[in-house]
Amino acid sequence: MEQQSASPINVLHAIRITDKAWRSVSVITISNCFKSCGFSMSQEEASEEPLEPDMSLEADRNKLQNTEVQFEDYVTCDEGLATTGTLTDAEIIDIVNQDINEDNVDENDVDHTDPAYFEPLISNKEARAAINTLRSFIERCDDIEDPVF
Numbered sequence: 001m002e003q004q005s006a007s008p009i010n011v012l013h014a015i016r017i018t019d020k021a022w023r024s025v026s027v028i029t030i031s032n033c034f035k036s037c038g039f040s041m042s043q044e045e046a047s048e049e050p051l052e053p054d055m056s057l058e059a060d061r062n063k064l065q066n067t068e069v070q071f072e073d074y075v076t077c078d079e080g081l082a083t084t085g086t087l088t089d090a091e092i093i094d095i096v097n098q099d100i101n102e103d104n105v106d107e108n109d110v111d112h113t114d115p116a117y118f119e120p121l122i123s124n125k126e127a128r129a130a131i132n133t134l135r136s137f138i139e140r141c142d143d144i145e146d147p148v149f
Contacts, residue, residue, distance in 0.1 A: 012139065
């Protein structure tokens, strides 16, 4: 019979185990724990306590009401502000020519013999799997310095 040796648990393993356990706790479980400890409030209990008005909000409101600005001035304050513009034909031609020149420079900079040019894109799922594999490998190595983690 083959025996499997248990890997030693270090602080990093303990943190990962705790994180996994915490993430597996459902919202309902947490809610039930609070209810069993007496933290539950029914609607009647919540409505019995009068809410105190927020004095800072009240003070801000009073400051705004006591201003000398007329409504018409407030509404037309940005009337002279340019919100749109029209380009001349020459400006449009310059913009198009700049875009064409930038595209030509980019194509000339690409090295089609570079292996990275032909390298396929890696999906998020593949990247996560690679990270988990690497993490597992590093955690099982005894001769790696702690600063790696």
